[in-house]
Amino acid sequence: MRIAFYAPLKSPNHPVASGDRQMARALIKALEHGGHDVELASEFRVYLREPESKSFDALEIEAREEAARLTRLWDRDGKPDLWFSYHLYYKAPDLIGPELASTFALPYVTAEASHSSRRNAGLWADAQALVAGAVEQAALNICFTQRDRHGLADAVPDAAFGMLSPFIDTSAFRETPARGCPTRLVTVAMMRPGDKVESYRMLAQALGSIGHLPWTMSVVGDGPACDEVRAQFAGLPANRIEWLGAIEPAAVPDVLYSGGIYVWPGFGEAYGVAYLEAQAAGLPVVAQDIAGVPEVVRDGQTGFLTPPGDVAAFTAAIERLLTRNDERTLMAAEARRFILEERSLRAAAAHLAELLAKIP
Template sequence: MRIAFYAPLKSPNHPVVSGDRQMARMLVKALEHGGHSVELASELRIYLRRPEPESFDALKIEVRGEAARLTKLWDRDGKPDLWFSYHPYYKAPDLIGPELASAFAVPYVTAEASYSRRRNTGLWADSQALVARAIKQAALNICFTQRDRQGLTNAIPDAALGMLSPFIDTSVFQELPVRGCPTRLVTVAMMRSGDKVESYRMLAQALGRIGHLPWTMSVVGDGPARDEVRAQFAGLPADRIEWLGAIEPAAVPDVLYRGGIYLWPGYGEAYGVAYLEAQAAGLPVVAQDIAGVPEVVRDGQTGFLTPPGDVAAFASAIARLLAHNDERIIMAAEARRFVLEERSLDGAAARLAELISKISAS
């Protein structure tokens, strides 16, 4: 099929590294891996940082221009067979695809769409109404987590839903890793306000509780909250923390291979691609049993998921893996098997092909 792909929040070509951009790229790869021809329909970013009507109105003007451009293009070169919209939600609704798909009788599909009733106030209520309308229109809404699926089911009972587990391109992790240092802890996360800072704060507090144990930590990440993040670790010995800053995605596997345990509390994580990468590199994970994290970490098998907000439990889980290397090795092997065998690009491509074939056959 010829598929028009669109990610309103962040184009696959966006210069800023993030989980959203990475998953958009992975979806394009998976679709192409399944034999489809994928074209990026638009790079117009629809992101409403704050509920400001003026910003929304300005975006709508740009949307009209993009819709006119695509209409002219499709009239000349023919319409696509399907419109695929990645991650539309109240701050980033797809304002282009639904109307074009309807006008050209093209099946409309979403992936990782979300709906939150608590956002139904002011301008957010208007943008969520557009998301809901798109979800109802969609021939299929692909959910990555049971949490998102339940949210859509509760809000839009008649929505057409399908499941696709979060995945990564495991090709860079196929070679057996050189065994890293079992007491080296690793985290990879952006440094921005909100949930990321809260996760860093909890991480620093937990490390402060296990200072009597032998460990060092490598931190990959940077961002506008860098100073606030580093301040959280000020009470820890400076020689125990290695601040690597932002590095190229291609360099991340090497950092993971050098480690022994992956740590990230995970406040607000939709699921967390970084957890999958860490496990593919053979690192058991310590995270919270929160948001979408249980979709990518198997508690007691590929790591430990601790109760939300419980710093003592989080620290205890880290200490357990530091003190019991045999258990860490067993979890590391299972973590690697889990991702390479169950969360690979090949598996995702096959699942996507199965889901899309039902649309084309209907």
């Protein structure tokens, strides 16, 4: 099929690296691996940072112009066979796909759409109504987590759903890694206000309780809250923490390979691409049993998931892996097997092909 791919929140060509951009690129690769011809339909960005009518009105005007452009293009060169929209939610509804799909009689598909009744207020309620309308129209809504599926089903009970487990392109992790330092902790996360800062704060609190153990840590990440994040770790010995800042995605595997344990609390994580990469590199994970994290980490097998907000439990899990190297080694091997065999691009492409084949 000729598939028009669109990601309203962030184009796969966006210059800033993130899990959204990475998953958009992985989905395109998976679709192409399944034999489809994928074209990026538009780079028009829809992002409502705040629920402001003026901003939304401006986006709607741009959306009409972009839809008109695609209409002219398709009238001239022929329409695609399917519209595929990635990551719709209350801050990033699809303002062009549903109308174009209806006009050109195209099957409309969403992936990783979400709906939260907590956001049904003011302008964001209007934006969520657009998401719900798109989900209802869709021939298929591909959910990455049960949490998202339940949220969508509550809002649009009669919608068509399918499940696709979060995955990554594992090609960068195929070679057997050199043995990293078992007491080297690794974190890869952006530094921005809200859940990210909260996760860094919890991590700093945990590390402050295990100063008697011989750990060191590499931190990959940067952002507007960088100073606030570093301030959380000010009470820890400076020589224990290596601040690497933002690095190219291609350099991340080497950082992961150098470590022994991946640590990140995970407040607000949809699921967390970084958890998948860490396990692919052979690092067991310590995180919280929160949000979508359980969809990508197998508690007791590829890492430990601790109760939300329980700093003591989170700390104890890190200490356990630091002091029980045999257990850490077994978890490391299972983590790597789990990702390479079950959460690879190849596995995702095969399942995605099965899902799309069922669309009338």
